[in-house]
Amino acid sequence: MQRWKHRPDGSNWGRFGPDDELGTLNHIGPDQRRAAAAEIREGLAFCLSLPLDIPGTVTIHPRRKPPRLQPTFLGDTPYINYPLENVAAGLQDVLSDDQVLLSTQYSTQWDSLAHVGALFDADGDGVAEPVYYNGFRAGTDVEGQTEGSPHGSFARRLSVSAMAQSGVQGRGVLVDLLRAFGPDRRIVGLDDLLSVIAAQQVEVRQGDILMLRTGYAEALWDMQSAPDPERLDQTGAVLDGTDEALKTWISDSNIAAIAADNYAVENPHLSPDDCCFRLPLHHHCLFKLGMPLAELWYLRDLAGALAERGRNAVFLTAPPLRLPGAIGSPVTPIATI
Template identity: 75%
Template sequence: MPHWVNRPEGSNWGDFGPDDQLGTLNYIGPDQRRAAAAEIVEGQAFCLSLPLDLPGTLVLNPRRKPPVLAPTRLGEVPYINYPLSEVDPILRDVLSDDQVLLSTQYSTQWDSLAHVGALFDADGDGVAERVYYNGHRPGHDVMGAGAEGEHGSYARRLSVCEMAKTPIQGRGVLVDFVRHFGMDRRIVTRRDLEEVLEAQQVEIRRGDILLLRTGYAEALRDMQDAPDPERLDRTGAVLDGTDASLQDWITQSRIAAIAADNYAVENPHTDPQACCLRLPLHHHCLFKLGLPLAELWDFRDLAQALEARGRHAVFLTAPPLYLPGAIGSPVTPVATI
């Protein structure tokens, strides 16, 4: 049975089954993976991740903190450069062993479908309640404090671990906004996107993962020694989440996911009087379609290689951490051409 009576207009709730947790990742199947593998011609691989201690000197989200590494401990003993001869004099091993405190969406990352929900009357009782993709609910599927054992939060459903189990592997298609528009800030409508697709002869297929190069992550890396947050705010293209025709294009294209090199993928609304969504594209993708979004990837080297070869598609491997309950995840995407 579905988890809802009403489903949002323009959504695909229930299309992949009443209990679906994968959304548009269902578009990636064996045929799509075989087609993606055919994009490997040279066997050259590119890491698409920023170092996970970036954005570093520039604060993008005050809730999200840079990783803090520390040694593991046995009692009060830190296991960094630790000689096992302290335990047994005949042993010659020296061990180092660490752990990390990490905001899962601080740097190069995936949003899970538990990241953004909405107030929506899924029950059909006339009262809007908090709900996530396919009718999944807070308090039962996405848990808060005291959720599971010692965890302070825990997504029992819609977690990134579902994306890891799939796993995310398919045809990535690069749309190079930098090459077409330059590095300045631009709000990209459907017309703009289709203009770039035509100019760069980019073919979009069902199950593709759309890779958007805006130049934002490149500027972020370059600014570490001379931070300039105002210039960063004027850097790179962002999708116009308010463009209903762009939302329709995302739905009708049957893409599986969107990965951008910027922060938030779209242009967030900052007008407190604007109704009714601060992140309308997140609402459309994560809440309505179950279409995962990724942020702060690094496309510079890949873009240069693809442009030199007159290509746009890659074999992409980008599973999140298989971390049960996690709502977001760092990722080290690899593109092979």
């Protein structure tokens, strides 16, 4: 059933079917996975996740908190180094078991398509309502907290669970903005991006996951013993979400997703003189295209290995948690070359 009469200009709503929850991940099919597997030449694997307790002492988002790890309990008994004492049965087992409370988007993460919606007149009745990619609705498909709900707020549709089922496995291509522009803050539009792609001889194909190295996550890693929030705010390149040409290129490229090592991928747009979105690239990608975004990936080791070999493509595996209802997810991406 089609949920909308009007769709945003330039959007992918309906392109992959009326009930689609994967968006541009549909660009990754068997052919793309086989081509990605051809990038494995040496069998070297690189973990692209920060430790999930970083940012740590540097606060970059006031709502998101570091993970709290603790034992599981049976009554008041914590199950850490717990002996299963049963002399008669001769048991000698010692068990440890734990649980975690975490913000799903605190560290290395995926944004699901339920992360950013917009007020948009999808019904064509002249009244804007809160909706998400493909016309999924706030309050029904993405629920708010209701009295007695055991889950709080959660996404019945567009959650990371659908992404996880797809595998999120294909060809990743690295664009090293840190190597091109250095560690200072730079607002990157289409001209800058294409100049680096050309200089580094990056071939961007349909279904690729575009990985952007800016140095931000590396600075987070290095700052843990001496955090400098002001310096961090001036670290690394960010995409210019107000650049219409850049957004058109993202649409036309048919890439599957964008994964950056920085916070938010784009430059948060705060000018009161401009309309209408604080995160215009999030609006374009998540809401209009159905293109997942990833943040705070750790790319230093992979970038060094690729530069030594004159390469920029990898076989990438990066599924989120298959956690029904979750709007974001921590992820441990693995790049194999």
